[in-house]
Amino acid sequence: MSRPTDTLDHSLIAAAAIESLAENASDSVTAPLLCYCIGGLPAVWAYRAVNTLDAMIGYRGRYEFLGKLPARLDDLLNLLPARCTALLIIGAAALTRQHAPHAWRIMRAEHQRTASPNAGYPMSALAGALDVRLEKVDHYTLNPQGQPPTVEHLRRANQLIALALAVLVALIAWGLRQAGQPAQQPHGASRD
Template identity: 50%
Template sequence: MRGRDAGRGARSSLLLALALDALGEPPAGVHPVVWMGSFLNGARGRWRATTPAGRFAEGGAWWGLGAALSTGAGLLAGHLPGGWITRGAFLKPLLARRALFGAVGEVHAALAAGDLPGARRLLAWHLVSRETGELSAAEVAGVCIESLAENLSDSVVAPLLMFRAGGLPLAALYRYANTADAMWGYRTPDLEHSGKLAARADDLLNLAPARLTALCAVLAAPPAGLDAPGAWRMWRRDAPATPSPNAGHPMSAFAGALGVRLDKRGVYVLNAGGRAPGAADVPRALRLARWTVALATVALLLPTPRRGAA
C-alpha cells in the first residue's frame, strides 16, 4: 500500500509541477538552476591545472562536488513537510516548458514580421550558443525548430522522467548535469579536458529522455496534423547524424514530421530530401511539441509495476 501511495504522490507532484510551470519562472535569486550556474561559473574561475590530465581531474572534481550538492539539495527538499505538494513545487523550477515555448514564439514573431536581424538576435539570446549573425531566414527557422526539439527533451521530458525514476534527487542531479554541459561541454582549448566529464555525464543521463521524446513526437504527429511515417523514417535513419548521441533523436523526428530539412552548416543534415523550413513551420513545430509533452506526460503517469506482482 505504501508503494502505491508513493506512486500516486509522484504522479500528483509531476502534474502540479507542470501546472505551476504555466505561471512562469521563479525569481533568479531563488531559482535552483541559477544557483547551479553560479556554482559552475565560480568553479571555473578557480581552475588552475595546466596539463590535460590535470584539467580533466580538476574539472571532474568540481563537477562531482556540484553533483553531490545538487543531489543532496534534492534529497533534503524531498523530505520537507508538505508531501507531494512540496515535491511538485520544487520540481517546477527544474523544468522549463513555458520558457522554451515562449522563446520559440518570440523568434517566430520576429521572423514572421520580416525582422531577420531581430530573429537572429532573439535566437542567440534565448536558444543557441552558436553564431547567428549570418543565418538566412530559412536557417533561423531551422535552428529554431532544432532547438525546440532538443530542449523539449532536455528541459521538459528529461526532468519529468528523472523525477519519476528517482524523485527530486535524480531530477536535481540531471538539471545540474545538463547545466554543466551547457556551460562546460565544449571542445575549446580551455574546456576540451576540463569539461569532458560534464559532457559525458550529460550524454549518459539523456540517453533515455531523448529517445522517449522522439518516440512521443512520432506518436504525436497524427493529432498534430503532421507526417508520422516521415517522423519514424527520419528518426530511424538520421538520428545518428549529429555529433551528440542524443540530440539527433528528437530533431530528426521533428524534421520528418514537418517535412523540412534541418541543416547545420558543415556539421549535419537531417531529412536531406525535405524542403527548406520557413516561418510558418515554427508554429507547426510548437503544435507538435505540445502534443509530444502531452503524450510523454501520459506515459510518465502510468503506474510502475510493483516488484513481486504476478
C-alpha cells in the same frame, strides 16, 4: 544550438529554432520528468546539475578537461529521454495526421548525423514529422529533401512538441496513479 546567426537566412534561423525546440523538449522536459519518476527531486537536481555543467563547460577548448565528465554523464543520462522524445514526436505527428511514417524513417536513418549521440533523435523525428530540412551549415543536414523551414513550420513544431509533452505528462500521471493503487482483485475473488 550554438551558431552565429548574423549570416543565416530566414530558413536557417527557423531551422535552428526548430532544432533547439526538439533538443530542449528532451533535455529540459522529458529528462527531468523521467528522473523525477525514477528518483524524485534529488534525481532531478542531479540531472539538471550535470546538464547545466555540460552546457557551460562541456565544449572543446581551453577547459575541455573539466567539461569531459559532465559531457559524458549528460550523454549517458539523455540516452532514454532523447529516444522517448523522438517517439513522442512521431506519436504526436500520427495524432495530428502529419508525416509520422516519414518521421520514423528519417529518425532511424539520420539521427547519427549530429555530433551529439542524443540530440539527433528528436531533431530528426521533428524534421521528418514536418517534412523540413534542418541544417547546421558545415556540420549536418537532416531530411535534406525536405522543404526549407518557415515561421509556419516553427508554429507547427511548437504544436507537435506541446502535444508530445502533454502525452508524456498524461502517461506519467497515469503510471504514477497505477503505481499508487493496490492490485485489483479478480472478479468474484474473496477479500478474506
